[in-house]
Amino acid sequence: MERLAPAGAGAAPSRLLxxxxxxxxxxxxxxxxxxxxxxxxxxxxxxxxxxxxxxALAIAAWPAIRQFGWGFVVESNWDPVQESFGALPFIYGTLLSSILALLIAVPLGLGAAIYLAELAPAWIRPPVGFLIELLAAVPSVVYGLWGIFVLAPLLRSWVQPFLGATLGWLPLFQGPPYGVGMLAAGIILAIMVVPFIATVSRDVLLAVPSQQREAALALGATGWETTRVAVLRYGRSGLIGAILLGLGRALGETMAVTMVIGNRPEIAASLFAPGYTMASVIANEFTEATSDLYLAALIEVALLLLVITVVVNALARLLVWSVGGPVKTVRE
Amino acid sequence: MTNLGRRRLIDRLMRRLAALAAGLVVLPLVVIFGFLLYQGGTAVNLDFFTQLPKPVGEPGGGMVNAIVGSLVLLGLAGLLGLPAGILAGLYLAESRDRRLTWLVRFLADVLNGVPSIVIGIFAYTVVVLPMRGFSALAGGIALAIIMIPVVLRTTEEMVRLVPASLREAALALGIPEWKVILRVVVPTARAGMVTGAMVAIARIAGETAPLLFTAFGNRFWHQGLDEPIAALPLQIFAYAIAPYDDWHRQAWAGALVLIALVFLVSLVARFATRRPGGA
Structure with missing residues (x-):
């Protein structure tokens, strides 16, 4: 380096004093x-x-943590009047509604992403992609509004009677059709997280270098085979990340779920029954919490929710890193 | 040949299935929009944009205070959140300090996954409790915290996408690194960064949960940033779960206006992305 510098300076002496x-x-x-x-x-x-x-959350939740200890997460009675607080029904409701949402959203989201990134004719990609991005921008409270006045009545008068009649032998589909309940929450959550899974997955697939595809196509693979062998495998970690992103959103989603899940702190096997989630109980009861212990208990629910989402996201990180995704490869 | 035929069949089948999935993903949008336009369109009128909410039981009135309140909250959040997010994103993309960037990236991921209601509780404990009351400021801070990781991640990703050759060419001309970053790297990544900011603003525009115990809502004009302030999403929520038909109609109208606001933000940002340089 040092030897080259004078040579360069010599070439343009007037410019580089x-x-x-x-x-x-x-x-x-x-x-x-x-x-x-x-x-x-x-x-x-x-x-x-x-x-x-x-x-801040740990300090504010401390009175409840000290009072109830581990009982807080395994007890299932939530009684503000008696000041006895167990958050198990909320944890159960959060997990069940999120799993339900992912069961619906993952196949659809990945399918849509594959279609938009790989298989669709070129002219169809921008408009459909734009529509899905719009779907991701619809606020939670609007989904909730739609859930209350359209989805819940639809479930009550058509879907739940039908499911009860055909699959009613399963405990999942028993009980009176209220409309609002775990099923409505799962469906509304699925609608809400599917655009995230679809757009993130699509972006991951689009980030896969085109040499991958060209190589597979040159070997005579069909379009789908190219996608499966050369693209999906390459973008695996990003796709897992996309799904976990969806899960994280489902776990913490508040307004739409609060509006359709029925808000009853019970653990029921049936998807028709009303439930309650951690986020919903905070949203509904926080401003009504009169005693300090009640407030601390609600903040402890928030702390738990924080811990759960931190774990999910840490897991996402570890998975992404262990598989070694496109982002990493591009960077190195 | 039959093997090839089978493979082609599978190819066609998977194409159809993927198209079906895409269709099913878009379907709710069409349905929800249909209802919004139908229910909200019939309820929206001039009063909605010019009148304060009427007392319970009295029909009519509007949500002008909530519309203005939402804009105030968005402005506050953008003012606080955008610079912080962009700088933190630049830090991630440009720093050579491996350990601290690892931590920041990890925490950004975590924060991005933290439910907005938890952030609302956080803002409650650090802003509302010390200030002894709900306030627009607390709402703005809560929204800003939600924005930061979104802005940060897109900024980092977009800055990383800038070709190394471009950066190297600028550095080879003897331009200091910070100038290279601000004058070469950032403008190159600008389109993506604006999209990131747009996504962030569109996301917080509809946020309701973190405002429940920070901005709190207000049926009248807000009296200052240290007072409770109305927000469109809060008003929609309150009206949707109330037992009055007239309020339900207004909730639909509010939802239509909120969606319009969100999409307007998106469109303006897209327009802004394209204009400079004609790229």
Whole structure:
């Protein structure tokens, strides 16, 4: 490097005066240092906000944590009057509604992503992709409104009687058709998370280098075989990430679920029965919580929800890293 | 040959299935929009945009305070959240400090997955409790926290997508690194970053849960940023679960206006992305 520099300077002596070069180099170094310090401060600040969040919730939930200990997550009675709080029905409702949502949303979302990224004719991709992105932008409360006034009546008068008549021998589909309940929550959640799974998966598939496809096509693979062998496998980790992103959203989704799940803190096997989720109980009862212990219990539910979503996201991270996805490959 | 025929058959079948999936994903949008336009379209009128909510039992009135409140909250959140998110994203993309970037990226992922209602509770404990009351500021802070990871991640991704050759060419000209980042890398990544900001704003525009115990809602004009403020999503929620038909109609109208607002944000951002440089 040092040997090359004089040669370059010699080639254009009038432009590159040594003094000017070192002055601009000095200001460049200090500018860089300042800029890096600023970025680093923002990065650190971000870490502090996250730590503050966990600390603030833990401190505010402390009275309930001390009072109930582990009983809080295994007890199923939630009685604000007696000040006895067990959050199991909410944990159950959150998990069941999210799993239900993923069962519906994952095949549809991945299928739509594959269609949009790989198999669809070129002219159809932008409009359909745009529609799915619009779906992702619809606010939760609008889904909830639609759920209350359209989905729930539809389930009550058509879907649930039909399911009860045909699959009623399963405990999942027994009981009176209320409309609102776990099934409605699962469906509305599925509608809400499917655009996320679809758009993120599509973006992952689009990030797969076209050489992958060309190589497979050159070997005589059909369009679907190319997708399966050359694209899906390559983008696997990103697809897992997309699904976990959907799961995370389903776990914490509040408004739409609150509006259609029925809000009854019971653990029922039937999908027709009303349920309650962790997010819903916070949304419904937080401003009504009169005693300090009640408030602390609700904040502990929030803390639990935080912990669950942290675990899901940490898992997503580990999975993505262990498989080694497109992002990583591109970077290195 | 029969083998090839079978493979072609599977190919066609999978194409159909994938198309069906795409159709089923889009279907709810069509249905929901149909209802929004039908129910909301008949309920929206001039009063909706100019009148305050009427007392319970009195028909009519509007949600002008909630519309303005939502805009105020969005402005506050954008003011706080966008710079922080963009800088943090640049930090992730540009820093050589492996350990701290690992932590920040990990926490950004985590924060992005944290339910908005939990962030509402956080804002309640750190803003509402010390200020002894619900306020627009608390709502704006809650929304800003929700925005940050979205902006941060898209910024990082977009900055990383800038070809290394471009950066190297600029560095080879002797331009200081910070200038390369701000004048070469960021403008190249701008379209994607604007899209990220758009996604973030569209997302928080409809957020209801984190506002329940921060902005709280208000049936009148807000008296300042340290007072409770109305927001469109909050008003829709309150009206949807109330037992009055007139309120249900207004909830539909509110939902239509909210959707229009969200889509307007998206369209403006897209337009803004395209204009400079004609790219």
């Amino acid at each position: 040594p003094g000017a070069a070192s002055a601009s180099a000095r200001s460049a170094v200090s500018g860089d240092r300042l800029f890096r310090a600023l970025l680093r401060a923002v990065g650190l600040g971000f870490v502090l906000v996250m730590l503050a969040m966990i600390a």
